Amino acid sequence: MLGVLLSLLTATSCSFLEEYSQDKSYVRSYTDLDELLLGDGYMPICISNYHIGISYDLLEAPWYYPYIHLMADEVSENIRQDASSAAIADARELYFGYYTWQPEVGINVLGNALGEEDKDWNNIYRHINIANMVIAAIDDQRAENEDDEREIRRIRGEACFLRAAWYFTLVNLYAPPYAPQTAATTPGVPLKTTEYIEDKLYTRNSVAEVYALILDDLALAEESLSASTRKSVYRADITAVELLTSRVYLYMQDWEKSCEYARKVIERQPGLQNLNTMAAGQIFFSQDLSELIFTMGSGGLRSSISNLKMDFGISPDLYAAYDDPNDLRLEYYIKYNETDQAPEYVKEGSPSDLNRRTPSANFTFRTSEAYLNLAEAAACDGDDVTAREALNELRRNRIRSGSYTDVTLSGDELIEYIRNERRRELCLEGHRWFDLRRYMVSTVLPYTKSITHSYTTYEYVYDPGSYSYTYKPMQTIEYQLEENDAAYTLPIPHEVLEYDTEISNNPRPERPVINTITY
Amino acid sequence: MNANARFDGSNKFGDQSNEKLLPVWSVSGNYNLAAHDAVKRDWIDYLLLKVSYGLQGNMLDDQSPVMIISQQPIDPVYNELVSKMDTYPNPNLKWEKTSSFNAGLTFSLFDSRLQTETNFYHKKTRDAFLSKRISSVNGIDEYVVNSGDVTNYGYSIALTAIPVRTKDFSWILATNFSKSYNRMNTRPGEEQYELENFLNGTALVDGQPVGTFYSYRFLGLNPSNGEPLFDDWEDRQDELKGLTKYECYTRVLTPSGLREPTIAGMVSNTLRYRDWRLNVNLTYSLGSKIRKFKLFEGTAFIPSRNVPAEFNDRWRKPGDELTTNIPNPDCYRGHYSSGSSMNNEMPIIAYNNMDMYNYSDIRVVSGNYLKCSTIGLTYEFPQEKIARMGMSRLAVNVAANNLFTICSPELRGQTPQQSGFAQIELTDRPMFTLSLDISF
Structure with a gap:
């Protein structure tokens, strides 16, 4: 009797325990995994009415590692004595520890409080784990026809691309750059590829191991995405995979492979936006850019790189890099503002035009990079002809038609020219900091740079000239990042070190004030 | 059955x-x-x-x-x-x-x-x-x-x-008291305890009763600048390197007592004399130690914010350290064990001296108390008198709640029922009520 009762209970328990929810769901098909990947695997876009810039981080806008733009030589603070208005939110203060390369990047300006440091680390590992789960679950999904099979392969490909992209970002933020000789012994970041929770203390895998995983994932992504077409610029397709592969090989100084993959990209999507044929009022860095391949994450950097006081502006150093007056990027990327007497970042449109959505400031892939990767890898490999060809193809689309002449340099001069061209072309798209890191360890023409950043304190005083209260600079202090400085690598977030005691930190030197200016 | x-x-x-x-x-x-x-x-x-x-x-x-x-x-x-x-x-x-x-x-x-x-x-x-x-x-x-x-x-x-x-x-005399014990045999073991578990009494330590919380050993104020000093092994930090969190914290921190009382309860008395009734309720708690509320909120001392009145007695000039334990508020100093140069060689003992002061043994006081929760006096008008006025009941009641609490004077106004483990709430204020009960 009891047995009958028991078996009855067990038999009915399946339907009896069936549950239903309006928005919560188990994964029932590959479409669920596809939605999950888009919603939680890709870098999110700030969904607000307008782009509010990195200085509004306090409002929880999902800006990912915005300090990437602030640590390199692309921006400097605006020190203005006049009575013009100040920025509403102060990104200099928010990212002080990053911007001035402090040993602890979460430290505040007064040096008496340590803020959150693990936001990006946690976000990126969350995305990696979503990718891990999608990769593990996608093979179990049922396919009824060829379309289903292709979709399943596409989703696996996108998940592999994302895991590669996230580990590539992590290892370049939190580990020293890839140097072929030492990568096997340099600590990288912890690798996790399992889809389940592992309750253990992680250790850092070597930089070489991290790059090996990235290449494996990219190879699988390439294979999986070969039969699919681009769904939208918000999803990685085969072209995006090839461009990232080319970039990864460039960082690894595998010139041959980097060239090979850059060529694949150019073959698929060769067109460049010619600055000579821009329509009236056309903005270069927009969703409609013809050479756009893939974008993930928020754009809208322009509102934090304004000419306002207590804000960042284009550094004089970057502006000086556009040394050819016929370079049309002086019209469409960085333009001199006569009123403010300072260069202005206009690639995304006017800094005060907040309402337009633009491609990501951290993770945008476009064809120009493929030409630059090809040029640089070929030049480093000694193939100056290919390098010049790729470089000049880009320049023909950037220099005023009537004044264009081919670059005829060779050897080290050519490499140097290509690196500067890369800086001019990809400014403020999240490349420069990583590029400076890899030049440092390049076996061909190593290069390192010392950068000076300043921080000015203001007081709010009455200005008799304009009959109003205004911010006046009181004191400027300067910090310097040395050549080959250990601070070219971020420290591991202090919250992570606290729990994961097996993870070692990256040593960073004390950062003394090198100069003080009092007004 | x-x-x-x-x-x-x-x-x-x-x-x-x-x-x-x-x-x-x-x-x-x-x-x-x-x-x-x-x-x-x-x-x-x-x-x-x-x-x-x-x-x-x-x-x-x-x-x-x-x-x-x-x-x-x-x-x-x-x-x-x-x-x-x-x-x-x-x-x-x-x-x-x-x-x-x-x-x-x-x-x-x-x-x-x-x-x-x-x-x-x-x-x-x-x-x-x-x-x-x-x-x-x-x-x-x-x-x-x-x-x-x-x-x-x-x-x-x-x-x-x-x-x-x-x-x-x-x-009528009524009293009750209760006591509960709990013991945990967790598999994750002692390694799982973080610093905060020791400070708030949720870590289980061999040889210590459950609920024992730990504090930093306060030594006094620095005579030259009024910053708090602790016995934090800075001079012999090499001995701590390589230790687990459990080993390190049980060495550096000192047990302060139990966060829960060993015995607590209530006594109520009801005395009736003819139409008068007197209620006296007392509650008591014995055996716990509590942490005083944090002196420092955050690490920056911002004068425009409210600060504890204890800062009136703060250290102001050399010599004050003999009469006060309240540090100079401008005393922030990061802790040696959390510095980046330490590179994970030892567990982090503290982040800064302000946290350490908040969690030091000098901020721990006895949580014993006897509280008079209610005293009430009621007069019931005799039935025969009010029946003529068409009423079935008429009573006057005078009551006082939270009249007094006998507890450690060091609490300085903090309620002994709340410890520094919780959010700050207002202390119990005496409350007097006069009520009239009329039923028809």
């Missing part, structure tokens, strides 16, 4: 189907001993023994063996449907099983002039749920595990006595 049993099913657990169903059962019995001739006496009204034993299972609503996604509306930028991760899969979670034994003795003697209710319980939870910290490399930093066994046991005694009961005067 009563027994019942049933099966509980849950699809919240692992894919092994035998884990999905759990038998739940209980047995209980009641026995009136006074019904026995051998026990039966005239002065015993009743003598009742109650015993029960049962087994039950628990599960958590927010856990699932497979991943659960939450479906979102169409994303305006992507123009596609998106989903977010809602629940990470937790396939290894099992039922938390609790077996409980209860025994109670209730009796009434001498025509209800002495009544007692005594209860004892012993509850053992196997595979108890525990939210466990995990490495953030997992994408989340906490998940639920079946951690081990928890044993709770305790007793409560309620006693009511009527020492005097005459026509004009009566005195």
